[in-house]
Amino acid sequence: MASPTRVEAIASFDGGMRIESAVARPDRYRFFDQLAGEGHFISRGGGYSYAAASFGAGATSIDHRSFNRILGFDTATGHVHVEAGLTLGDLFAFLRSRGWYLPTQPGFPAITVGGCIAAECHGKNQLRDGCFSAQVASLELFHPAHGTMTLSRTQNAALFELTCGGFGLTGCILSATLIARPIEGSQVEVRTEAVDDARALPAVLRRHAESADFAYSWHDFNTSAPGPGFVMSGTRAGAPDKAASTPRASDLRWDTRSAFPVAGWNGPTASLATALYRHLSLRERSPRSVPLFDAMFPLATKGAAYFKLFGARGFCEFQAVIPESAFAPFCDAVWSRVRSKPIPITLASAKLFGGDQRFLRFAGSGVNFALDFPRTEAAPAFLEFLDGLTLEMGLVPNAIKDSRLPAAVARRAFPGYDAFAEQLRAFDPKRTFRSEMSERLGL
Ligand SMILES: Cc1cc2nc3c(=O)[nH]c(=O)nc-3n(C[C@H](O)[C@H](O)[C@H](O)COP(=O)(O)OP(=O)(O)OC[C@H]3O[C@@H](n4cnc5c(N)ncnc54)[C@H](O)[C@@H]3O)c2cc1C
Numbered sequence: 001m002a003s004p005t006r007v008e009a010i011a012s013f014d015g016g017m018r019i020e021s022a023v024a025r026p027d028r029y030r031f032f033d034q035l036a037g038e039g040h041f042i043s044r045g046g047g048y049s050y051a052a053a054s055f056g057a058g059a060t061s062i063d064h065r066s067f068n069r070i071l072g073f074d075t076a077t078g079h080v081h082v083e084a085g086l087t088l089g090d091l092f093a094f095l096r097s098r099g100w101y102l103p104t105q106p107g108f109p110a111i112t113v114g115g116c117i118a119a120e121c122h123g124k125n126q127l128r129d130g131c132f133s134a135q136v137a138s139l140e141l142f143h144p145a146h147g148t149m150t151l152s153r154t155q156n157a158a159l160f161e162l163t164c165g166g167f168g169l170t171g172c173i174l175s176a177t178l179i180a181r182p183i184e185g186s187q188v189e190v191r192t193e194a195v196d197d198a199r200a201l202p203a204v205l206r207r208h209a210e211s212a213d214f215a216y217s218w219h220d221f222n223t224s225a226p227g228p229g230f231v232m233s234g235t236r237a238g239a240p241d242k243a244a245s246t247p248r249a250s251d252l253r254w255d256t257r258s259a260f261p262v263a264g265w266n267g268p269t270a271s272l273a274t275a276l277y278r279h280l281s282l283r284e285r286s287p288r289s290v291p292l293f294d295a296m297f298p299l300a301t302k303g304a305a306y307f308k309l310f311g312a313r314g315f316c317e318f319q320a321v322i323p324e325s326a327f328a329p330f331c332d333a334v335w336s337r338v339r340s341k342p343i344p345i346t347l348a349s350a351k352l353f354g355g356d357q358r359f360l361r362f363a364g365s366g367v368n369f370a371l372d373f374p375r376t377e378a379a380p381a382f383l384e385f386l387d388g389l390t391l392e393m394g395l396v397p398n399a400i401k402d403s404r405l406p407a408a409v410a411r412r413a414f415p416g417y418d419a420f421a422e423q424l425r426a427f428d429p430k431r432t433f434r435s436e437m438s439e440r441l442g443l
Contacts, residue, residue, distance in 0.1 A: 003031050010047070010055045011254040015314020015375060016403035017052040017436055021059070027066035032172065035144045042435045043168040045085065045115030047253070048108060050317055050401040052436035053119070053167050059434050062172060064114050070094055071175060078180040079137055084114030084173040089300070091178075092293065093246045100180040101292065103129045103213075109249045109297045114173045119400045120165030120361045122368065124214035124234070124296070127206075127354040131363055133164035135179045143171035144432060162423050165361035167400070169424055169433045169443065185236035186244055188214065188295040192286045195219070198227025199328040201350055202367055208233035209352045214295060220278050221345040221371070222271040226335040229348070230281055234295050246293055250304035254314075257304075263311030265374045270344030306346070315346070316379050318386045319362070319370040319398035321353050326393040327367045333389055334371070343382050347372035359420040360410070360441075362398040370401070399437065407442040 003026035011018040023044070024031070035041065044054035044061040055061045064085035072081040078100050082091060088102075089109025095101050104123035106116060115121075116132045117139060123129060138152035141163055151160035163170045191212075195204055198219045208215040212233035219229035293300070307315075322330050338345060350369045357364035371386075373379060383402075387409045390397050397413050399405050411417050421443050425431065434443075 003027070005060055010061070011258070012050055012052045012403040013048050013254060014050040014317060014403050015254060015258065015310070015312070016316065019052070019055065019057055019436065021055040021057070021061055023055075023061045023063055025063040025066060029174075032142045032148075032174070037144045037430070037432070040432060040434050041172075042433050043114060043118070043172045045112030045118075046087065046110045048111050048115065049119065051399060051403040051405070053400055054115075054435060056434055056436035056439060064112065064172070067174065073098065078182070079177050080180055081175060081177045082113055083175050084112060084117070086113050087111065088113070088116070089246060089249060089297070092296065095180050096183060096186065096244065096246075096292070097242050099183050099240045099242055101183045101296075102135060102178060102180050104132050104135055105296050107297055107299045108252065108303070109300050110252075113176055113178070117164055117173055117176060118166060118168045120363065122351070122353070122362065124216060124351070125209055125212065126368065127209045127352045130355060131165075131361070136164065137177040137179055139163065139176040140174045141171045142174050143428065145428065145430070146171070148174065158423070159427065161358070162420070162427065165359060165363075166424075167360070167437060168435065169438055170427060171433060183236070183240045183292070185238045186241040186292045187236070187238035187289045188234040188292055189237040189287045190232055190234045190290050190295065192281060192284060193231045193233075194228075194282055195231055196228050197225065198229065198331045198348070198350075201231070202324045202327055202352070204231050205350065205352045205367070211235075216349060216351045218278075218281070219348040219350070220274040221335060221338055221348045222267075222274050226331050227348060229278060234290070236292065237289065244291065244293070247301055249297070249300040252299070252303060252307050257308050257310070258312040258314075260308040260311055263313055263374060264309035265315075265344055265346050267342055267344045269309075270346050274346070310374055314375045315372055316375055316383060317370060317372050317401045318383065319368065319401045320390055320395035321357070321362065321364040321366045321368050322393065322395050323366045326395070327369075330369070330389060330393055330395075337382070337385055341378065341382070343373050343376070343378050345371055345373055357396055357416070359416040360399055360414050362396065362400065364396045399441065405441070407440060410441050
């Protein structure tokens with residue numbers, strides 16, 4: 001292999017999976033030409049997945065971050081051709097200086113384009129904008145047995161579908177052509193509306209999501225009522241500001257976070273912090289003006305303390321798309337469980353999703369609901385309880401956000417599990433690309 005490979009200690013973002021893994025960080029395309037058909041590999045972007053999706057025992061992680069160039073931009077169509085290791089933050093700065101932006105982006109700027117395609121990420125208004133692949137016109141995929149292929153909805157369409165949300169298991173995404181939109185205002189006018197009971201959320205969220213650019217909610221599940229909180233919605237406003245600077249993102253990597261010696265989140269701190277956050281958020285001026293960067297990447301500058309407070313042992317996230325009809329019973333079940341077997345809920349947040357679900361993608365129609373809690377002795381039983389609700393209520397779990405999702409749950413929760421596994425094996429019988437996550441899920 002042209003690029004030296006080092007063995008490094010790597011952990012999933014939630015701290016649930018840590019292993020020593022071989023990592024190559026190539027900066028020349030001849031690296032790919034020299035990849036033999038033997039051995040196992042997996043692409044790695046920013047390493048911000050909560051699950052161990054970009055590393056695994058016995059596989060060499062290929063870190064794409066040196067491939068971070070912008071290869072072309074068409075000012076007439078907004079089509080931007082980029083290498084897959086480009087971060088969302090760098091792409092945002094490039095596009096904004098030309099009056100464009102990408103509507104669907106996860107909330108942290110060090111995440112890469114390749115990571116977003118492979119995890120079929122969602123942004124701030126999935127109901128209106130769809131998932132990340134909706135803004136992918138085409139991509140170039142490399143596989144040692146097949147060479148470099150162009151994939152799109154009209155060229156190698158089945159492989160395009162398998163690769164978007166395919167967790168890097170079809171090969172290395174080298175570059176992609178993304179579809180940007182004119183920026184129409186580099187400020188976001190943010191409105192906050194109180195929601196007293198999470199069970200009433202779908203109707204409130206729908207009202208906002210149908211008319212706004214961004215819409216999501218936040219809830220307090222540490223109180224004596226089921227999830228009081230608020231919905232935040234945002235609409236772009238003001239003139240495009242092509243000269244605005246891009247703030248430096250805080251360092252959220254696992255190794256810097258785990259240096260924080262004490263785990264600060266527990267029952268009393270979570271109750272106090274969530275009550276205070278709700279109070280302060282509802283007192284904020286509404287509407288208020290927020291720079292577009294801050295609205296797209298809310299965790300860029302404010303998230304470090306929240307994650308550091310989980311300490312070295314880390315945290316767990318459960319995220320699922322819940323059919324609207326099951327949302328109130330789901331909230332009741334979670335709230336009663338948290339009251340009978342207390343566990344500090346540091347975050348409960350929701351967005352509205354629409355459209356169909358396929359393969360192992362985090363998609364479908366309903367409420368996308370996320371819960372964070374510290375990785376304590378109580379966490380495994382709570383996760384098992386949530387697995388039970390997932391199967392009982394027909395929820396779609398988010399595999400990239402859960403470093404322990406069992407294969408038995410994934411097989412039943414994703415109707416397209418078998419089709420995904422079969423198509424993957426038909427394309428690559430040797431299953432060259434693997435990760436801890438793909439092995440755990442039995443792919
Ligand atoms: C603070 C924070 C906020 C987040 N917010 C959101 C959000 O709002 N919405 C959302 O959907 N997700 C969100 N996420 C999750 C995150 O967007 C995904 O896990 C994403 O996949 C991470 O991308 P990455 O560049 O870090 O890639 P990695 O974590 O390194 O890899 C992720 C997956 O992509 C594959 N991959 C990476 N690069 C390539 C490539 N070039 N070719 C082929 N496969 C590749 C890997 O093999 C792996 O399967 C958030 C994560 C954090 C830490």
